[in-house]
Amino acid sequence: MRFDTKIAVLLRDDLADWQALNVTAFLSSGIAANPELLGEPYLDADSDSDGIRYLPMFRQPLLVLDGSKEVLTAAHARAVSRGLPVAIFTADLFATGHDEANRAAVRAVPRADLDLVGLAVHGPRNGVDKVLKGARLFGRRASR
Structure with a gap:
């Protein structure tokens, strides 16, 4: 399926693996603040009997x-100039709690x-x- 929009996370290429994962998680949560981007909750085969629902x-x-x-x-400058919704993560945030x-x-x-060590953006495919x-x-x- 081809979507008219795109969601992307851009990371700085000098991050340690743990930093890249952490930044991706935080930035994804920023983009997820738009409920229109979320699907329906997930159900497993037992959900009808036990009522378990998984987050969308x-x-x-x-x-x-x-x-x-x-x-x-x-990328940050282009996203801002295009008025696209953008989440950012700066190096300073590694020291906050x-x-x-x-x-x-x-x-x-x-x-x-x-x-900036990362950003997430959502918008029309060609704009993103x-x-x-x-x-x-x-x-x-080639190497990490």
Whole structure:
């Protein structure tokens, strides 16, 4: 199935594996704040008898890409200029411990000085493709 929109996470290519996973999880939660992107709850074969429901997930694939700091900075600028919904994760957030501290850490830095390590974006396929110009699928680089 081909979707008219695209959901993508872009990570800086110098992150440790644990950082890449952590950033991806946080950024995905930001995009999931849009309930229109979520499908229906999941049910297993026993759900009718025991009432177990599993949380809904995105109704379309989420791509994970990576790129250099420069690629990430350019993607951020393009996403903002296009007015696309974007979630960001900065290097400062690795040192915080909760949502309020995270928001304060981002709020303290002018946009041009944000030390971005990841972003998530959702929008029309062609617009998101243009935002992500220069990025590559995560895991496709020669070495980690």
